[in-house]
Amino acid sequence: MTQEELQHLVEQISWESFKRPFTHQAIFNGRLKTTGGRYHLNDHHLDFNPKMFEVSDKEVIIGIIKHELCHYHLHLDGKGYRHRDPEFKQLLAQTGGLRYAPAIHEKKSQKIECYQCQKCSNWIYRKRKINTDRYLCGHCRGRLTWKETKYSHQMLKTKREVSV
Numbered sequence: 001m002t003q004e005e006l007q008h009l010v011e012q013i014s015w016e017s018f019k020r021p022f023t024h025q026a027i028f029n030g031r032l033k034t035t036g037g038r039y040h041l042n043d044h045h046l047d048f049n050p051k052m053f054e055v056s057d058k059e060v061i062i063g064i065i066k067h068e069l070c071h072y073h074l075h076l077d078g079k080g081y082r083h084r085d086p087e088f089k090q091l092l093a094q095t096g097g098l099r100y101a102p103a104i105h106e107k108k109s110q111k112i113e114c115y116q117c118q119k120c121s122n123w124i125y126r127k128r129k130i131n132t133d134r135y136l137c138g139h140c141r142g143r144l145t146w147k148e149t150k151y152s153h154q155m156l157k158t159k160r161e162v163s164v
Contacts, residue, residue, distance in 0.1 A: 001053055003027055010046065013065050017095045018073050028053075036064035036101035039071035039081075046072065055104050066097030109151040117142040 001009075007026050014022035029047035032038065038047040046068045053061055070091045074081035080088055092099065115124040115132070119142025132144045 006048065006053075009061075010065055010069070013062060014069055014073075017066055018069060020073055022069065022072065024072075034101070036098070037068040039068050039075070041075060044072065044076070049101075049104075052101065052104050056102065060098065060102055063096065063098030064101060066095045067092065067099070070095065070097055112150045112152060114147045114150055115144045116147050117144055119143070123147075 003026075006028060010026040011022045014020060024043070025045040027045065027047060028050040029038070030050055032047060032049035032052075036049055036052050040047070048064065048068070052064065056064075070088055071081045074085075074087055074091060080086065082088060110127060113126045113129050115126070115130070116122070117124070117137035117140060120137060120140040122137055122139050124137070124144065129146070130144075132146060135144060136142065137144060
């Protein structure tokens with residue numbers, strides 16, 4: 001989608017859903033990472049996340065645009081335009097905008113160091129390696145031994161297997 005197509009789509013959705021014109025600029029902003037869009041209070045233009053538009057379907061894109069247009073129209077009317085304001089929540093529900101932006105990428109798995117106490121066999125997990133000559137088990141004061149390095153996605157699998 002180009003900048004011109006985005007501008008046209010925002011203007012069209014503004015007329016159809018809000019019965020009011022969108023007279024400012026809608027642009028893509030590649031620096032946005034976790035949010036779908038952003039409304040600027042000072043000059044009233046809208047920024048949108050191009051990566052989210054690439055991976056999302058048409059309904060999600062329209063929901064993101066409606067969300068930002070709710071901020072836009074309420075602010076220009078002098079009403080509550082923040083997420084916590086009842087006017088915003090009501091207008092968002094009326095127009096069918098999205099409350100939250102969808103996740104577009106998974107989190108990186110973190111490295112986790114696994115230690116076991118020689119005395120009580122208690123497992124201790126840390127993000128960083130520790131000096132086993134200096135630190136002891138917090139439960140029984142026994143010596144710790146390093147067992148392995150796991151990653152957070154592996155830890156989730158083992159916890160699910162244990163709980164089932």
